[in-house]
Amino acid sequence: MLPKVNGLDVLKRLRTEGNKSYILLLTAKDSIEDRVAGLNAGADDYLVKPFAFEELLARIRTLMRRQGDNRDNLLTLEDLSMNVSEHTVIRAGEKVDLTFREYALLEYLMRNQGQTLTRTQISDHVWNNEFEYDSNIVDVYIRYLRNKIDKSHTHKLIQTVRGVGYVLG
Amino acid sequence: MLWYTLLTGVLLAVFLPVLYQAISSALFEQEKSNILGVMSLVESGIEFENGKVQISGKVNPSPDKMVAIWGTDGKLIYASSSDDWYYTLDLASVATRIRHGTEDWLYLDREVRDDSEVVKIRVCTSLEGMESAMHHTELLILLVIPLFFLITIGGGLFIAKRALHPVSHITKLARNIGQGDLSQRITDIESSDEVGELADTFNQMLDSLENSFEKEKRFSSDASHELRTPVAVIMANSEAILADQQDETTKEAIIAIITECQRMNRVISQLLMLTRGTEGKYQLRIEDVSLPVVIEAVLEQFQEEADNQSISLVYQPKDVTVRADQSLITQMMLNLVGNAIKYGRSDGHVWVKAEREGNGCRIIVSDDGIGIAAEDLTMIFDRFYRADKSRDRSGSGLGLSIVKYIVDAHKGQIEVKSEFGKKSAFSIYL
Numbered sequence: 001m002l003p004k005v006n007g008l009d010v011l012k013r014l015r016t017e018g019n020k021s022y023i024l025l026l027t028a029k030d031s032i033e034d035r036v037a038g039l040n041a042g043a044d045d046y047l048v049k050p051f052a053f054e055e056l057l058a059r060i061r062t063l064m065r066r067q068g069d070n071r072d073n074l075l076t077l078e079d080l081s082m083n084v085s086e087h088t089v090i091r092a093g094e095k096v097d098l099t100f101r102e103y104a105l106l107e108y109l110m111r112n113q114g115q116t117l118t119r120t121q122i123s124d125h126v127w128n129n130e131f132e133y134d135s136n137i138v139d140v141y142i143r144y145l146r147n148k149i150d151k152s153h154t155h156k157l158i159q160t161v162r163g164v165g166y167v168l169g
Numbered sequence: 170m171l172w173y174t175l176l177t178g179v180l181l182a183v184f185l186p187v188l189y190q191a192i193s194s195a196l197f198e199q200e201k202s203n204i205l206g207v208m209s210l211v212e213s214g215i216e217f218e219n220g221k222v223q224i225s226g227k228v229n230p231s232p233d234k235m236v237a238i239w240g241t242d243g244k245l246i247y248a249s250s251s252d253d254w255y256y257t258l259d260l261a262s263v264a265t266r267i268r269h270g271t272e273d274w275l276y277l278d279r280e281v282r283d284d285s286e287v288v289k290i291r292v293c294t295s296l297e298g299m300e301s302a303m304h305h306t307e308l309l310i311l312l313v314i315p316l317f318f319l320i321t322i323g324g325g326l327f328i329a330k331r332a333l334h335p336v337s338h339i340t341k342l343a344r345n346i347g348q349g350d351l352s353q354r355i356t357d358i359e360s361s362d363e364v365g366e367l368a369d370t371f372n373q374m375l376d377s378l379e380n381s382f383e384k385e386k387r388f389s390s391d392a393s394h395e396l397r398t399p400v401a402v403i404m405a406n407s408e409a410i411l412a413d414q415q416d417e418t419t420k421e422a423i424i425a426i427i428t429e430c431q432r433m434n435r436v437i438s439q440l441l442m443l444t445r446g447t448e449g450k451y452q453l454r455i456e457d458v459s460l461p462v463v464i465e466a467v468l469e470q471f472q473e474e475a476d477n478q479s480i481s482l483v484y485q486p487k488d489v490t491v492r493a494d495q496s497l498i499t500q501m502m503l504n505l506v507g508n509a510i511k512y513g514r515s516d517g518h519v520w521v522k523a524e525r526e527g528n529g530c531r532i533i534v535s536d537d538g539i540g541i542a543a544e545d546l547t548m549i550f551d552r553f554y555r556a557d558k559s560r561d562r563s564g565s566g567l568g569l570s571i572v573k574y575i576v577d578a579h580k581g582q583i584e585v586k587s588e589f590g591k592k593s594a595f596s597i598y599l
Contacts, residue, residue, distance in 0.1 A: 049397045100456060137500055137503065143470070
């Protein structure tokens with residue numbers, strides 16, 4: 001942890017001064033309370049040490065590609081659409097039934113469509129470090145999602161990027 | 170309780186006969202002094218006058234006493250009743266007890282002289298009164314004693330139970346605490362006696378235990394967090410050097426450094442997980458989970474690894490849905506199948522079965538791998554326990570303890586059967 005001053009305090013001070021730059025917290029603290037506190041204090045992302053460089057680069061790329069505050073209610077990609085307030089997903093006019101996590105995963109992918117997301121990014125944002133899941137869980141859930149969204153359609157929306165992660169688009 | 174009963178019994182057994190004896194003796198003494206009194210009375214009623222014996226009326230005291238008087242010549246001068254059985258008794262200068270028919274009698278002889286005249290007086294009294302009194306006493310004892318016994322035992326039991334009830338209360342609480350929850354305290358013991366003191370002392374002990382555990386946790390947590398930064402720095406720098414490196418030997422060395430950093434990171438994560446004890450806080454999100462979907466996805470995930478070891482994954486999908494947390498069930502299957510493959514043998518198999526059973530479902534993951542030794546069987550669900558320490562340096566040793574946690578969180582049951590060197594089977598009911 002930082003000597004003499006608390007990282008979160010620095011963050012809060014920056015935000016109250018009106019600093020709108022993207023801030024990614026690099027920290028040793030990984031509990032969900034710490035994450036929530038970090039994000040609440042105004043951080044845009046949160047990465048736990050130690051990390052692979054690739055992970056850091058992927059996160060920075062994701063942040064850089066953000067267009068303002070993406071709080072859209074309706075997310076679309078080709079014939080896939082997601083209504084966040086109604087919690088519904090439709091592909092090619094047909095309603096798709098997703099479980100809680102499958103929905104959360106799709107939402108994350110859609111909000112970052114076109115960007116390759118690493119497994120760690122996905123598990124951090126969708127599973128929130130609540131439990132000791134291993135990285136395999138992301139792969140399995142991608143399968144679940146593919147089953148429900150891509151299987152009966154010719155154009156596959158969920159792409160695998162070997163060695164890096166997944167991308168929607 | 171038993172000692173108390175024995176003690177009471179022994180005391181009664183010793184004391185009562187003594188009491189009985191005492192009463193008996195006292196009564197007997199009473200009779201003896203009675204008869205002496207009668208003798209004196211009779212004696213006083215005998216007068217000698219001019220060589221003749223005069224017996225006054227005073228001589229016949231009461232109907233239950235028999236008096237006989239013989240004159241100098243041995244001839245009977247007086248008898249109070251016509252019963253003569255006692256005439257021929259031996260001379261008794263002290264009160265003597267004899268039995269006649271069904272009764273006990275007490276008799277006493279005395280000689281009265283006056284110059285040349287000798288008169289023998291014999292007084293005989295029935296001991297029936299005394300006997301009757303003793304008999305009554307006996308009856309009383311026989312009746313009262315069992316009653317007394319029962320009351321003391323019953324009362325003793327009752328009092329003991331009441332006194333010890335707080336103790337059993339404490340025991341129950343202690344057991345709960347022993348199962349992991351150090352925050353509980355023993356409350357609602359009102360007595361200020363030894364039991365109350367016990368409860369207080371217990372609570373104090375728990376306070377200090379909880380305190381020291383907290384301190385330890387905090388230290389482990391802080392230390393682990395502090396360790397992460399140096400590890401991150403080492404990794405970051407190593408990756409930077411690696412990117413520019415051309416020399417193969419150096420590259421290998423740096424990759425080794427990075428691998429060890431990753432291992433260190435895993436250990437730090439485990440430590441932190443222990444200190445955090447997140448397990449209690451997880452909120453289950455229960456949905457309808459289709460087991461065939463989960464199992465097929467998990468098996469697909471491991472297909473490559475299984476092929477590398479020439480292990481075949483066998484599963485016959487059957488339609489079965491369970492109310493559960495999808496992520497947890499997925500993780501559980503990942504751990505079970507992953508383990509089966511990790512501890513499998515070349516050309517081996519992993520069988521997965523999932524079927525409806527009663528109100529729930531049964532999932533069985535079995536393999537023909539290296540198996541688990543009998544002595545390890547009870548401990549495999551413990552955190553960090555590794556049965557075959559040489560084979561497995563990957564993973565965290567937490568896999569099965571997580572599986573158990575997930576099964577418990579769903580209020581299910583898990584059983585493992587294994588033959589060392591041959592096979593293992595994990596059976597779960599949800």
